[in-house]
Amino acid sequence: MADYDAHAADYDLWSADTIDDVQWYVSLARDAGEPIVELAIGTGRVAIPIARETGKRVVGIDRSAAMLAVGREKAGDLPIEFREGDMRDFSVEEPVDLVICPGRSLMHCRTWAEKRSVFEHVAAALRPGGRFAWNVFAYSPFVAVANEGTRQTRGESWLEVRGAPPDNRIDLIHRGGVIPLWWMTRAEQEGLIDVAGLELEALYGGCHREPYDETTYEMVWLARKAA
Numbered sequence: 001m002a003d004y005d006a007h008a009a010d011y012d013l014w015s016a017d018t019i020d021d022v023q024w025y026v027s028l029a030r031d032a033g034e035p036i037v038e039l040a041i042g043t044g045r046v047a048i049p050i051a052r053e054t055g056k057r058v059v060g061i062d063r064s065a066a067m068l069a070v071g072r073e074k075a076g077d078l079p080i081e082f083r084e085g086d087m088r089d090f091s092v093e094e095p096v097d098l099v100i101c102p103g104r105s106l107m108h109c110r111t112w113a114e115k116r117s118v119f120e121h122v123a124a125a126l127r128p129g130g131r132f133a134w135n136v137f138a139y140s141p142f143v144a145v146a147n148e149g150t151r152q153t154r155g156e157s158w159l160e161v162r163g164a165p166p167d168n169r170i171d172l173i174h175r176g177g178v179i180p181l182w183w184m185t186r187a188e189q190e191g192l193i194d195v196a197g198l199e200l201e202a203l204y205g206g207c208h209r210e211p212y213d214e215t216t217y218e219m220v221w222l223a224r225k226a227a
């Protein structure tokens with residue numbers, strides 16, 4: 001079973017408040033040719049508004065069959081392909097203008113080698129001038145301490161937060177399963193851009209192009225393949 005299968009039924013409940021990023025990714029999709037590729041598409045939280053608002057085709061890759069099944073059901077006739085696969089080893093039929101990885105999904109990769117593999121596959125999937133956009137949490141020791149051991153609830157569903165500092169990780173414990181998130185530093189992501197042969201276009205502190213500084217808890221990245 002893929003990590004997220006146990007969480008598929010509850011995922012939309014937990015991500016209902018995560019709306020800030022949707023229009024950011026829709027706006028990038030408006031500027032790109034189709035198809036848009038979404039890594040770790042999940043239940044289509046971002047892909048569905050992209051397809052609905054731009055009319056463009058989305059190819060979404062995810063390793064959880066259960067998340068994909070929820071997404072397919074919700075998307076109905078929209079032009080979205082929910083494809084089972086692994087973002088660490090994916091390919092597309094033709095090079096594309098835009099690859100996105102919303103929802104902090106890159107934080108599910110543990111090692112540098114895994115992340116490097118994602119970035120190298122993205123670079124191979126992009127046309128010259130094409131863009132890769134993603135967002136991850138920015139680590140804050142203050143937020144980590146405040147959240148440690150807390151239990152959050154949504155209706156019947158609950159989720160507990162446990163830090164694992166020696167492994168640079170937090171665990172979200174939910175329905176007896178564990179969703180691990182590995183923190184990514186700024187330098188690590190700059191290194192990934194570099195090693196994949198991409199160029200940094202922008203780093204923001206939020207999806208409204210806020211500056212990235214000590215007051216922001218999100219890193220929103222845009223990288224480009226040289227034209």
Ligand SMILES: C[S@@+](CC[C@H](N)C(=O)[O-])C[C@H]1O[C@@H](n2cnc3c(N)ncnc32)[C@H](O)[C@@H]1O
Pocket residue numbers: 002003004015039040041042043044045046061062063064067085086087088101102103104105108109
């Ligand atoms: C937090 S959800 C994000 C879903 C969606 N992108 C969103 O923003 O709502 C993380 C998703 O990453 C997927 N995932 C984790 N590791 C993956 C991998 N190596 N390859 C493909 N999908 C992966 C999980 O199955 C899950 O659907």
